Amino acid sequence: MIYRFRKMKSVMYLSCFSMLFFLGNSSASTVSLSNPYPSTYNPGDNDPTAIIGATIFDGNGHRIEGGTILIEHGKIKEIGSNIAVPSGVKIIDATGRWITPGVIDSHSHIGVYPAPAVRGQVDVNENVEPNTSQVWAEHSIWPEDPSFDRAREGGVTTLLILPGSANLFGGRGVVVKNVPSVTEQGMKFPGAPYSLKMACGENPKGRYGAKGRSPATRMGNVAGYRKAWIEALEYNKKWKISREKHENGQSAEAFKRDLALETEAGVLNGDILVQNHCYRSDEMAVMIDVAKEFGYHITAFHHAVEAYKIRKLLAQEGICVATWSGRGGFKMEAYDAIEENAALLHQAGICVAIHSDSPVLSQRLNIESAVALAAGRRIGINISEEDAVSWFTSNPAKILGISDKTGSLVPGKSADVVIWSADPFSVYAVAEDVFIDGSLKYSRNDKKYQHVSDFDLGQHAEAP
Amino acid sequence: MRGYIFLGFFSALVLIHNARADTSVYTNAHIFPGDGAPVIDGSMIVRDGKIVATGKNVPLPVGARIIDLEGKIVTPGFISADTSLGLVEVPSVGGTNDTRGGTSRLSAGVDVQYALNSDSNYIDLAREGGVTSAIVLPEVRTGDDVIVFGGQAASIKTVRGLAILSHAKVGVTLDLGEAGVATGGSSRAADMVLVRSALDDVKLYMKKRAAYEIGKFRPLTFSREDLDALVPVLERKIPLIVSAHRASDILQAVNLVKEYKLKIVIRGGEEAWRVAKILADADIGVIVTPTSDLPETFEKLGATMKNAGLLAKAGVKIAIIGNDKTQSVRELRYNVGMASARGLPLSKALDTVTINPAKMFGLDKTVGSLVKGKDADFVVWSGDPFEPLSQALSVYIAGVEQPLLSRARALALRYSGFSQ
Numbered sequence: 001m002i003y004r005f006r007k008m009k010s011v012m013y014l015s016c017f018s019m020l021f022f023l024g025n026s027s028a029s030t031v032s033l034s035n036p037y038p039s040t041y042n043p044g045d046n047d048p049t050a051i052i053g054a055t056i057f058d059g060n061g062h063r064i065e066g067g068t069i070l071i072e073h074g075k076i077k078e079i080g081s082n083i084a085v086p087s088g089v090k091i092i093d094a095t096g097r098w099i100t101p102g103v104i105d106s107h108s109h110i111g112v113y114p115a116p117a118v119r120g121q122v123d124v125n126e127n128v129e130p131n132t133s134q135v136w137a138e139h140s141i142w143p144e145d146p147s148f149d150r151a152r153e154g155g156v157t158t159l160l161i162l163p164g165s166a167n168l169f170g171g172r173g174v175v176v177k178n179v180p181s182v183t184e185q186g187m188k189f190p191g192a193p194y195s196l197k198m199a200c201g202e203n204p205k206g207r208y209g210a211k212g213r214s215p216a217t218r219m220g221n222v223a224g225y226r227k228a229w230i231e232a233l234e235y236n237k238k239w240k241i242s243r244e245k246h247e248n249g250q251s252a253e254a255f256k257r258d259l260a261l262e263t264e265a266g267v268l269n270g271d272i273l274v275q276n277h278c279y280r281s282d283e284m285a286v287m288i289d290v291a292k293e294f295g296y297h298i299t300a301f302h303h304a305v306e307a308y309k310i311r312k313l314l315a316q317e318g319i320c321v322a323t324w325s326g327r328g329g330f331k332m333e334a335y336d337a338i339e340e341n342a343a344l345l346h347q348a349g350i351c352v353a354i355h356s357d358s359p360v361l362s363q364r365l366n367i368e369s370a371v372a373l374a375a376g377r378r379i380g381i382n383i384s385e386e387d388a389v390s391w392f393t394s395n396p397a398k399i400l401g402i403s404d405k406t407g408s409l410v411p412g413k414s415a416d417v418v419i420w421s422a423d424p425f426s427v428y429a430v431a432e433d434v435f436i437d438g439s440l441k442y443s444r445n446d447k448k449y450q451h452v453s454d455f456d457l458g459q460h461a462e463a464p
Numbered sequence: 465m466r467g468y469i470f471l472g473f474f475s476a477l478v479l480i481h482n483a484r485a486d487t488s489v490y491t492n493a494h495i496f497p498g499d500g501a502p503v504i505d506g507s508m509i510v511r512d513g514k515i516v517a518t519g520k521n522v523p524l525p526v527g528a529r530i531i532d533l534e535g536k537i538v539t540p541g542f543i544s545a546d547t548s549l550g551l552v553e554v555p556s557v558g559g560t561n562d563t564r565g566g567t568s569r570l571s572a573g574v575d576v577q578y579a580l581n582s583d584s585n586y587i588d589l590a591r592e593g594g595v596t597s598a599i600v601l602p603e604v605r606t607g608d609d610v611i612v613f614g615g616q617a618a619s620i621k622t623v624r625g626l627a628i629l630s631h632a633k634v635g636v637t638l639d640l641g642e643a644g645v646a647t648g649g650s651s652r653a654a655d656m657v658l659v660r661s662a663l664d665d666v667k668l669y670m671k672k673r674a675a676y677e678i679g680k681f682r683p684l685t686f687s688r689e690d691l692d693a694l695v696p697v698l699e700r701k702i703p704l705i706v707s708a709h710r711a712s713d714i715l716q717a718v719n720l721v722k723e724y725k726l727k728i729v730i731r732g733g734e735e736a737w738r739v740a741k742i743l744a745d746a747d748i749g750v751i752v753t754p755t756s757d758l759p760e761t762f763e764k765l766g767a768t769m770k771n772a773g774l775l776a777k778a779g780v781k782i783a784i785i786g787n788d789k790t791q792s793v794r795e796l797r798y799n800v801g802m803a804s805a806r807g808l809p810l811s812k813a814l815d816t817v818t819i820n821p822a823k824m825f826g827l828d829k830t831v832g833s834l835v836k837g838k839d840a841d842f843v844v845w846s847g848d849p850f851e852p853l854s855q856a857l858s859v860y861i862a863g864v865e866q867p868l869l870s871r872a873r874a875l876a877l878r879y880s881g882f883s884q
Binding site (some may be wrong): 115116117118146147150202281285308309310311312313326327328329330331332335336337338339340344359360363364367370371373374375377378379380381421425426427428429430455456459460461462464 | 554555556557585586711735738755756757758759760761762764765766770774787790791792794795798801802804805806850851852853854855872873875876877879880884
């Protein structure tokens with residue numbers, strides 16, 4: 001089933017390329033899906049490095065005892081147990097320690113729902129109308145949110161920053177590298193696709209129903225999605241006609257861009273991924289039908305505490321799940337949350353990620369994964385640790401559309417690496433060194449590599 | 465600890481001739497008693513729901529049921545010092561939610577013992593995480609009314625069945641800082657005066673009860689029920705449970721202790737590490753959520769995962785709790801482990817979820833450690849109890865093994881062999 005998923009992704013990439021090709025030939029007056037807010041990310045110093053002696057979980061289901069990782073130009077050059085270390089390479093002896101790929105949080109609001117979470121800078125929900133596909137989370141991100149630093153201390157190297165779930169269409173999410181930066185552009189993950197945040201259930205219907213407007217029910221939610229997709233299809237059609245006329249040298253009316261429809265059209269064209277907040281299994285099944293009605297693919301259901309009830313369906317459709325292990329119960333649609341969710345999904349061949357939705361939980365996705373792993377073993381699902389590492393590394397990379405770039409320790413991918421003091425499934429494990437693109441961005445034993453955000457700097461209560 | 469083992473040994477000898485059919489002996493166990501050194505390859509004798517002896521080479525009473533624990537780890541059942549267990553089923557469903565305190569008519573007088581729902585699913589979840597006792601606290605209702613106090617807390621056992629209430633009126637809650645302002649006055653400057661005014665009224669009420677009864681009294685802000693609830697606080701019989709985060713707010717609570725000779729427990733206390741010595745000297749305990757390490761508000765700028773370790777090293781009695789008051793009560797054991805990895809000495813780790821919370825709320829005569837005379841509330845673990853990969857294999861309350869089948873686990877079992 002994971003194979004099926006990969007196949008679908010490659011189709012999406014193809015459509016992405018063809019769109020870019022086309023855009024290269026289009027004039028600025030036609031709709032543009034190119035990126036007007038480019039990344040300025042700079043990986044920083046990354047000397048050739050060899051990390052030796054550790055137990056390595058590569059994120060792809062392998063465990064290497066006493067392994068070596070060679071890093072060059074910020075990429076993994078070689079990984080294995082019998083690798084000759086070339087001379088002139090910086091050597092880090094990690095004997096007795098553990099290594100995983102950098103932790104990836106597939107559902108975060110750091111920077112948009114920051115700490116301190118005070119009115120002046122909470123920018124997560126544009127909750128004034130149920131469809132706000134036009135807003136982009138990156139335009140809310142406050143890079144000085146101290147939560148970024150705390151997450152990095154927990155081994156988090158990449159995050160998907162999403163708008164909130166108050167709306168049916170919440171807006172665009174953006175993938176960031178968890179590096180200290182004064183600007184959001186300096187964190188933006190180069191080449192990562194955008195995501196559209198959609199939300200089912202209680203949040204949108206509760207938010208707008210309470211205001212006496214639609215959606216007030218789940219059927220109202222679905223009518224809202226369908227109305228938007230009908231308009232997006234129409235928009236796409238008009239744009240294509242306009243494009244063809246333009247290409248054929250015929251006169252065409254100037255095409256006026258619509259930011260919301262542009263994002264939705266990006267989904268229909270396969271350029272933009274869909275991250276769908278949805279708790280209940282019956283609602284997820286409806287959302288799958290909505291996606292089929294309009295010809296788009298849902299990349300992942302988020303929270304999805306009832307996903308375990310529809311494992312066959314999710315496997316068949318190649319949809320990933322980003323979920324918790326322990327959270328649930330706080331509202332009706334979370335009533336059937338079980339700790340065994342991730343293990344049951346994994347067993348069914350579904351790509352599953354343990355996500356946070358919380359700047360506190362983001363710091364310990366390894367431990368939250370251990371809880372999910374233990375829950376599976378309790379009911380006889382014996383998943384190995386080397387497989388479960390995928391829940392906070394390679395699987396979220398798939399959900400973010402960046403698995404060709406990071407998420408596992410294989411030659412050619414980014415050297416996003418965490419050295420842990422102990423087995424990462426142990427509660428006593430702490431991240432000792434965190435590399436992003438081969439550059440040391442956090443070190444537990446060196447203050448020089450412990451970034452303090454401008455907000456924390458100089459406060460009276462700085463911890464020892 | 466040596467003394468305990470000796471005593472245990474002695475009473476076990478006496479038992480040889482006294483053993484009855486309801487005596488159980490748990491042998492071949494690594495027992496971490498929660499107050500003192502671990503007993504490796506030890507035994508524990510339980511009779512009539514109470515612990516009779518814990519120790520190494522304890523002679524087996526004749527006729528006792530022998531349970532071989534095959535080298536497993538045994539700890540006291542954990543005590544969560546700050547929960548809403550039994551007060552709420554689905555927080556967003558108002559009808560199931562009794563966590564909120566009173567109105568301007570009733571403040572400290574609110575009493576959670578009357579709201580306890582023994583069938584709450586959250587109680588099952590907590591028990592599965594090895595929690596056998598919990599303090600249930602009312603929250604302070606926010607609004608325009610002047611309320612100040614949250615109400616009276618209770619202690620429960622997470623026993624399956626209707627009889628969960630263990631002790632009513634084990635403390636009275638009070639919020640300081642931002643939450644206090646939301647329930648008291650318009651600022652900290654007003655809130656602290658209202659708190660003092662209330663405590664002064666209680667002192668007067670205690671002194672001149674007869675005059676109050678015949679209506680010869682100046683008007684008081686708080687009702688009779690509120691005053692009655694606060695009397696044992698001023699008598700130092702039960703603690704005032706004070707929610708405070710900022711160091712300066714915590715010091716205001718310390719001032720109350722000095723002025724009114726109160727016994728208090730701090731809840732939250734993100735910046736408590738900054739005033740650790742003062743808290744240790746005043747013997748003020750702190751209920752800590754180690755994972756609360758972000759400056760979520762301006763009163764938590766000093767929040768750090770090192771808080772628990774810094775406090776414990778300074779000699780402050782701390783109780784560690786899970787990540788919320790309901791679903792995640794069970795996560796207290798992971799939080800102990802994470803705090804241990806960040807400075808909490810392992811020798812003090814187990815105390816934070818056993819004997820420390822028991823002492824904070826005056827429950828240490830019956831729970832909190834596995835020593836003679838206390839309730840046989842204990843957990844058999846598959847490994848290190850603070851590790852997520854370890855599981856509670858069996859949970860005993862008053863010597864009775866409890867079912868570990870929450871609604872969540874029933875769902876997992878139903879769907880493990882079935883899916884659409």
